[in-house]
Amino acid sequence: MAAVTLTNVVKRFGLFEVVHGANIDIADGEFVVFVGPSGCGKSTLLRMVAGLEDISGGDIAIGGKVMNDVEPADRGIAMVFQSYALYPHMTVEQNLSFGLRMNGNPKADTERRVKRAAEILRIDELIQRRPKQLSGGQRQRVAIGRAIVREPQVFLFDEPLSNLDAELRVQMRVEISRLHKELGVTMIYVTHDQTEAMTLADRIVVLKAGNVEQIGAPLDLYDDPANRFVAGFIGSPKMNFLKARVVETSNSAATIELVNHGSVRLRKPLSEAFPAIGAEVVLGVRPEHFFEAGEGGCDIPVKADVAEHLGSVSYVYANAGPEELIVEREASRQRASGDHFTVSIKADRSLLFDKAGARIR
Ligand code: ATP
Numbered sequence: 001m002a003a004v005t006l007t008n009v010v011k012r013f014g015l016f017e018v019v020h021g022a023n024i025d026i027a028d029g030e031f032v033v034f035v036g037p038s039g040c041g042k043s044t045l046l047r048m049v050a051g052l053e054d055i056s057g058g059d060i061a062i063g064g065k066v067m068n069d070v071e072p073a074d075r076g077i078a079m080v081f082q083s084y085a086l087y088p089h090m091t092v093e094q095n096l097s098f099g100l101r102m103n104g105n106p107k108a109d110t111e112r113r114v115k116r117a118a119e120i121l122r123i124d125e126l127i128q129r130r131p132k133q134l135s136g137g138q139r140q141r142v143a144i145g146r147a148i149v150r151e152p153q154v155f156l157f158d159e160p161l162s163n164l165d166a167e168l169r170v171q172m173r174v175e176i177s178r179l180h181k182e183l184g185v186t187m188i189y190v191t192h193d194q195t196e197a198m199t200l201a202d203r204i205v206v207l208k209a210g211n212v213e214q215i216g217a218p219l220d221l222y223d224d225p226a227n228r229f230v231a232g233f234i235g236s237p238k239m240n241f242l243k244a245r246v247v248e249t250s251n252s253a254a255t256i257e258l259v260n261h262g263s264v265r266l267r268k269p270l271s272e273a274f275p276a277i278g279a280e281v282v283l284g285v286r287p288e289h290f291f292e293a294g295e296g297g298c299d300i301p302v303k304a305d306v307a308e309h310l311g312s313v314s315y316v317y318a319n320a321g322p323e324e325l326i327v328e329r330e331a332s333r334q335r336a337s338g339d340h341f342t343v344s345i346k347a348d349r350s351l352l353f354d355k356a357g358a359r360i361r
Helices: 042-050 092-102 107-120 136-149 166-183 194-200 218-223 228-233
Strands: 004-013 016-026 031-035 057-062 077-080 154-158 186-191 203-208 211-216 240-249 253-258 265-269 280-285 290-292 299-309 313-320 323-330 340-345 350-354
Touching (some): 016 042, 016 211, 031 194, 042 057, 042 186, 077 136, 092 107, 107 136, 166 186, 166 194, 203 228, 228 280, 240 323, 290 323
Parallel strands (some): 154 186
Antiparallel strands (some): 240 280, 253 265, 290 340, 299 340, 313 323
16 A cells, blocks of 8 residues: 655646646545546546656655656556456456466465455456456456456556446446455546546546646535636536626625626625625536525526426526526426526525636635
8 A cells, every 4th residue: 555646747748738737645545536627637647657658847656655767567556447458368367367477476376366356356257258258347347356466556547437338337436436445555546527536536636737726525626616617527417607796895795796687696705805896706506506486585587498307306407598507406396398487596505706717715
């Protein structure tokens, strides 16, 4: 087991800088997920930890030892890729033992490690099959098994579930979580799927265009995002953003008016860094934080455009002037397409951002 520390890590491809000085401290035994939109640099960061990409600046340490110039095989890591990369002509057992056999690992120890990995992943029954006789989920288990037999200090996962269908993804997500609890080893996991990040991570690193936007426990990011980007990226369906303006400030409170809903106003506590009267701001409201008319004190009339009924809740995509809002409703309060109704916002269940996207607290 080992902590992983990235200090001012920079990556350039030619003249193009894609990671701009990342600082990330991962504790021994922690499960950390790198998440962010396509091209934000999450795979590049993981590949630098693995030693598959050079580092253009800064340091990467594993277990307190700087690894910048250490070969991938000597870093004590094992990586699981999106493509399972199994040898098609070998059985599961041979696939699992291949790396150890190539390294001249003693036979008895190799057998012990293969047996243990097969038990942990519950693939003991499949050990004599070849990859083409396995389902996608079973193949991914074998790929993870190949990492387990190496008994690494750190597991690295690069979008390992992307090739699986929705149901299997959920199943394998639970398996990976169980694996982490069982092995207690440091794991770094890359995904663009924020649900995977929320469910797997002890802590999430949110990346955007090569910058770390925020690092925190899943619910801390959800409830207390540092900026509009994190607020919009974490949570599904997404947070709603409403254009607003500061219209009044007193000693302790500021009044915000929603630009596209003329008379609708709400009050937020005033802080030192609060923008001046007249400043444009953005109000963030999660779909589940719209209330029934009158319950919040700040009512907006809307018209249901599309309603998605998921059983326990439904999501209504509603027109509210030029802004479309996503509103969560309990099943007992469903709305059909075309319905006119009123949603209400509670000031303390909404977040405020400045025009540039920084959080106003
Ligand atoms: P995705 O979710 O699409 O895999 P990502 O967040 O993992 O995206 P990276 O693959 O790390 O993103 O890529 C980060 C940036 O670096 C992108 O702009 C990409 O085009 C660029 N990049 C990655 N590999 C190379 C390379 N070998 N040469 C040049 N540019 C590269």
